Amino acid sequence: MGQLIDPVKMSDIPPHCRPREKARLSGIESLSDVEVLALILRSGTRSDSVLSLAQRLLNLSKGLVNLPRLSLYQLMTIPGIKEAKAAELQAVFELTRRVLRSDLPNTNIVERPDVLVDWLKSEIGNKNQEHFLVVYLNTQNQILACKTLFIGTLDRSIIHPREIFKEAVENSASRLIAVHNHPGGSLKASDQDLEVTQMLMETGSMMGIPLLDHLIITNQGYCSLRQKMIVD
Numbered sequence: 001m002g003q004l005i006d007p008v009k010m011s012d013i014p015p016h017c018r019p020r021e022k023a024r025l026s027g028i029e030s031l032s033d034v035e036v037l038a039l040i041l042r043s044g045t046r047s048d049s050v051l052s053l054a055q056r057l058l059n060l061s062k063g064l065v066n067l068p069r070l071s072l073y074q075l076m077t078i079p080g081i082k083e084a085k086a087a088e089l090q091a092v093f094e095l096t097r098r099v100l101r102s103d104l105p106n107t108n109i110v111e112r113p114d115v116l117v118d119w120l121k122s123e124i125g126n127k128n129q130e131h132f133l134v135v136y137l138n139t140q141n142q143i144l145a146c147k148t149l150f151i152g153t154l155d156r157s158i159i160h161p162r163e164i165f166k167e168a169v170e171n172s173a174s175r176l177i178a179v180h181n182h183p184g185g186s187l188k189a190s191d192q193d194l195e196v197t198q199m200l201m202e203t204g205s206m207m208g209i210p211l212l213d214h215l216i217i218t219n220q221g222y223c224s225l226r227q228k229m230i231v232d
Contacts, residue, residue, distance in 0.1 A: 019051075033064050040092060045080040053080045065219045068093040069126040097122045109177075110141040110212070116177075117215075117222050124148075124181040125219035132180040134164055136173035137212070145171045159196050161203040168209045176204070178214040187216055187223040197225045 015021050019035040031039070037054035044050035056078050061067040067089075075086035100119040109116040116135070124131045132150040135143055149163055168176055178200055180193075197214040204211040214225040 033058060040089065041081070041085060048080060053078065057081070066126065068096075068122075069128065104143050106142060108141045109135075109137070109143065117217070120179055120215065120217045120222070121219055124179070125217050127181050128183050130180055130183060132159060132178070134167065135177040135179060136168055136171045137175045137177070138172075139174045141175070144173055159199070161200060164200065165203060165207050165209060168207070173209060175210050175212050177212050179217055180215075181217045185218045185220060187218060187221060189216060189223060189225055189228055193225055194229060197229060201226070 016025060019031055019038045022035065023031055023039065028036070034051055034054045037057055038050045041050050041053055041057075044053045048056070057067070057075070058064060060074070060078060061070055072083070072086050072090060075081050075089055076083060081089075097119075100115075100122050103115055104119060107115050124133065129151055131148050133146060133148040136145045136147075138144050145167070147167055149167070150159060164176070164178070167173075178197070193214070193216065197211070200211045200214065211226070213227070216223040216225065
């Protein structure tokens, strides 16, 4: 990321250029990423302004998109961010996830896949381990349940259809979508990804609970494995 902002005191910044005043005059959307973080952090240290502190935070995460990956203790490695402030930052990340989740229950996610993808990115796009979860749908393609079933490297030998479809039956699901993340950020499907997709498609066909798709999710985007298999 860019260089640290000089440790100028907030009092030395013209009032109309300070984050809070700028947000009041021009709207919160006019603020840069650093300025939004500065509003959340509220104060800096004797040696660093709050803007400099916010920039240090972005440097540590190597960009805004990776910020939710930082643990409480990673956040606290930055001088000026103690446990209370680190917890407040994590609360902001969690609130974002919950806002996205709140839009899901009454949404037809086949018609609005963007809503599902945005939520999945917030849920597992920033995980440091692979998470395999399944989204269970009713006949209106609304979400009945979502459950993380496996954590670790995706492999056909550990992805058990019986666990996946047991949950489908218990939730009276009509169809399902499998999802897993790639912590490294790549959206390229592996042979194991395709094997698991084929296995779940076959099992779903036999059970009468079809697999609509298998998605790879990263914090940058997604890949539809079913579409890839059809095209290839």
